[in-house]
Amino acid sequence: MPSSRPSLVQIAERVGVSPATVSRAFNRPELLSDATRERILATARQLGFRPSKVGSSLRSGSTRTLGLLLPTMSNPVFAACFEGAEERALKAGYSVMLATTGYDSRRERAAARSLLDHRVEGMILTVADPACSATLAELTASGLPFVLAYNESDRHPFVSVDNRAAAGDMVEHLVASGHRRLAMVSGPLDASDRASKRLDGVLERAARLGLPVPTHVSMPRHTAADRARLRSLLSSPRPPTALFCSNDLLAASVIAELATLGLRVPDDLSVCGFDGMAFGALMVPSLASVHQPSTEIGSQACHELLNALGGESSRSVRLPHRLCGGGTVARLPVD
Amino acid sequence: MPSSRPSLVQIAERVGVSPATVSRAFNRPELLSDATRERILATARQLGFRPSKVGSSLRSGSTRTLGLLLPTMSNPVFAACFEGAEERALKAGYSVMLATTGYDSRRERAAARSLLDHRVEGMILTVADPACSATLAELTASGLPFVLAYNESDRHPFVSVDNRAAAGDMVEHLVASGHRRLAMVSGPLDASDRASKRLDGVLERAARLGLPVPTHVSMPRHTAADRARLRSLLSSPRPPTALFCSNDLLAASVIAELATLGLRVPDDLSVCGFDGMAFGALMVPSLASVHQPSTEIGSQACHELLNALGGESSRSVRLPHRLCGGGTVARLPVD
DNA sequence: CGCCAGACTGCAAACGTTTTCATCGTTGCA
DNA sequence: TGCAACGATGAAAACGTTTGCAGTCTGGCG
Numbered sequence: 001m002p003s004s005r006p007s008l009v010q011i012a013e014r015v016g017v018s019p020a021t022v023s024r025a026f027n028r029p030e031l032l033s034d035a036t037r038e039r040i041l042a043t044a045r046q047l048g049f050r051p052s053k054v055g056s057s058l059r060s061g062s063t064r065t066l067g068l069l070l071p072t073m074s075n076p077v078f079a080a081c082f083e084g085a086e087e088r089a090l091k092a093g094y095s096v097m098l099a100t101t102g103y104d105s106r107r108e109r110a111a112a113r114s115l116l117d118h119r120v121e122g123m124i125l126t127v128a129d130p131a132c133s134a135t136l137a138e139l140t141a142s143g144l145p146f147v148l149a150y151n152e153s154d155r156h157p158f159v160s161v162d163n164r165a166a167a168g169d170m171v172e173h174l175v176a177s178g179h180r181r182l183a184m185v186s187g188p189l190d191a192s193d194r195a196s197k198r199l200d201g202v203l204e205r206a207a208r209l210g211l212p213v214p215t216h217v218s219m220p221r222h223t224a225a226d227r228a229r230l231r232s233l234l235s236s237p238r239p240p241t242a243l244f245c246s247n248d249l250l251a252a253s254v255i256a257e258l259a260t261l262g263l264r265v266p267d268d269l270s271v272c273g274f275d276g277m278a279f280g281a282l283m284v285p286s287l288a289s290v291h292q293p294s295t296e297i298g299s300q301a302c303h304e305l306l307n308a309l310g311g312e313s314s315r316s317v318r319l320p321h322r323l324c325g326g327g328t329v330a331r332l333p334v335d
Numbered sequence: 336m337p338s339s340r341p342s343l344v345q346i347a348e349r350v351g352v353s354p355a356t357v358s359r360a361f362n363r364p365e366l367l368s369d370a371t372r373e374r375i376l377a378t379a380r381q382l383g384f385r386p387s388k389v390g391s392s393l394r395s396g397s398t399r400t401l402g403l404l405l406p407t408m409s410n411p412v413f414a415a416c417f418e419g420a421e422e423r424a425l426k427a428g429y430s431v432m433l434a435t436t437g438y439d440s441r442r443e444r445a446a447a448r449s450l451l452d453h454r455v456e457g458m459i460l461t462v463a464d465p466a467c468s469a470t471l472a473e474l475t476a477s478g479l480p481f482v483l484a485y486n487e488s489d490r491h492p493f494v495s496v497d498n499r500a501a502a503g504d505m506v507e508h509l510v511a512s513g514h515r516r517l518a519m520v521s522g523p524l525d526a527s528d529r530a531s532k533r534l535d536g537v538l539e540r541a542a543r544l545g546l547p548v549p550t551h552v553s554m555p556r557h558t559a560a561d562r563a564r565l566r567s568l569l570s571s572p573r574p575p576t577a578l579f580c581s582n583d584l585l586a587a588s589v590i591a592e593l594a595t596l597g598l599r600v601p602d603d604l605s606v607c608g609f610d611g612m613a614f615g616a617l618m619v620p621s622l623a624s625v626h627q628p629s630t631e632i633g634s635q636a637c638h639e640l641l642n643a644l645g646g647e648s649s650r651s652v653r654l655p656h657r658l659c660g661g662g663t664v665a666r667l668p669v670d
Numbered sequence: 671c672g673c674c675a676g677a678c679t680g681c682a683a684a685c686g687t688t689t690t691c692a693t694c695g696t697t698g699c700a
Numbered sequence: 701t702g703c704a705a706c707g708a709t710g711a712a713a714a715c716g717t718t719t720g721c722a723g724t725c726t727g728g729c730g
Contacts, residue, residue: 023686052687054687395717
């Protein structure tokens with residue numbers, strides 16, 4: 001049981017060949033005679049040798065590692081994105097280094113630097129707002145290829161859905177179900193350009209359809225104040241009949257919140273979300289939502305990044321969203 | 336805009352000092368005179384230089400990177416575990432390399448090897464069954480320090496909850512709510528020693544409390560056959576009044592399944608899960624479950640691993656579980 | 671004035687690979 | 701038989717750091 005991992009040279013000595021030959025046994029096996037190759041591979045296996053990526057990275061100047069910088073794994077949306085990206089990366093022989101930011105810009109910068117220090121060859125990341133992200137500025141300055149995921153931007157390559165249009169489609173759906181008085185519930189807007197875009201989409205479509213202007217409620221944390229704001233919204237003279245939450249996690253927690261207020265969804269109030277996370281379909285009643293293909297956002301972002309690394313230009317991509325009707329939206333009688 | 340990252344020597348030349356001095360500016364700043372240090376740091380900042388971890392890893396023989404090998408990020412349990420581990424690792428100045436296996440032992444082995452190749456200094460992993468895991472055998476042979484997460488084993492260090500006891504407690508709770516005819520629903524047992532242990536716990540406690548032997552239904556995939564098995568269980572002469580699912584994700588999908596059969600939870604049937612994932616509390620009605628502290632399992636596992644790296648011995652730890660009552664379990668009248 | 675300690679910095683080797691170039695036989699072909 | 705081409709292998713430099721050792725210079729103290 002070799003406590004300290006053997007190195008390529010030790011294998012070379014053991015077999016009686018040069019280090020170059022051992023290296024070739026792993027990287028260009030076809031260059032060696034069958035005999036030598038087998039002899040080397042056998043001893044390697046026997047001693048438990050595998051070539052060190054840190055050595056090879058240094059010499060070759062390529063780590064074959066990609067960085068992934070996402071807000072949190074607690075949101076299944078980003079978890080799926082990770083899995084999509086990981087799978088695509090693996091297929092191309094790349095490893096993935098994941099770091100989460102917890103929506104904290106200090107952590108975000110530190111993590112980005114750490115990834116840079118590890119000499120990842122490219123990065124996939126989601127920032128609060130690409131228009132004013134210090135991390136993004138630093139990244140751009142560094143010259144490292146990167147692709148945004150979920151963010152939309154006209155200055156950087158990204159992979160996302162069309163948040164405006166998607167939100168608009170949900171408004172359309174709500175209206176088709178008989179709703180006219182809507183409200184948008186979101187987290188803090190400066191933490192997510194997605195939420196802003198979705199709000200824009202809601203307001204725009206509502207205007208176009210001639211609805212009363214939807215109220216917007218921000219529920220940064222689940223504090224008493226937030227709950228109070230929600231309650232006061234619902235007890236206004238003409239309360240909304242449907243709550244559009246800017247993401248599914250928020251929608252679920254709003255529904256739970258409503259339950260504690262004695263309000264039944266969808267009987268007393270309709271609620272819908274955004275993301276189309278798998279879990280929403282399992283809720284009873286199932287959560288109405290706009291599905292965005294998170295796994296594919298991850299894999300596609302990775303794909304674009306790999307293209308960029310291959311010298312090709314990487315395009316921005318808006319993947320199709322899909323409306324998921326659900327039991328949380330009531331069909332209102334026309335009155 | 337420097338397209339190719341400058342190296343330590345280039346900074347050294349630019350500043351007019353030796354490479355050693357530049358290195359010290361970053362690692363042992365207190366050794367340098369204020370003037371030199373500032374001069375170096377300034378040029379470094381200006382040229383966007385940061386010392387390469389691949390260079391330093393090679394020379395120092397330490398990558399300061401930990402490997403994390405988990406089944407999937409789609410299960411919030413593992414996502415939380417990752418976050419716990421990442422945070423703890425970060426605090427100790429370590430980076431984390433995450434790989435998922437998708438419960439596939441081939442991918443598992445390949446991923447473990449990849450992490451080994453990257454020269455991670457230790458590993459945290461969850462395997463199907465530590466008693467017969469090829470990956471674990473290979474890992475042990477390699478001599479790399481590792482800590483199991485969620486698994487329990489008497490041959491390897493691990494961090495988990497006491498699955499047997501935890502499952503037993505849930506049985507206790509069900510009985511206290513008036514249930515006597517129970518059934519256990521799980522995924523394939525050979526994919527998760529946790530599920531086995533939980534089943535053991537259920538059977539044992541049921542026996543001790545003098546209940547009829549709980550039926551066990553395995554629902555590997557959500558195929559028609561699985562659904563049929565569930566239906567036939569429920570239409571047996573004396574059907575169970577409560578379904579204990581071996582994890583929360585499964586519980587949610589079972590509840591959804593029951594809904595399609597026209598069965599209401601908990602009115603027609605009680606259901607509970609295992610994991611205590613945050614989402615369960617948001618379900619309406621909220622999901623009864625046994626909470627295991629996933630984030631802490633991750634951070635604790637990381638902690639133990641760091642201990643091992645520091646030369647101290649790493650103990651196995653069973654963290655406390657906690658019963659989470661929920662609306663999915665009905666309180667039955669005593670008859 | 672001489673010596674020594676201490677502060678600061680440089681030299682050079684080493685870490686584990688990859689890769690270019692050269693070397694050495696062999697073989698095929700004219 | 702002679703020459704070219706080819707197949708197999710080796711020698712050595714390079715990648716970006718760190719670090720033990722040694723060197724220089726300064727100032728303080730006897």
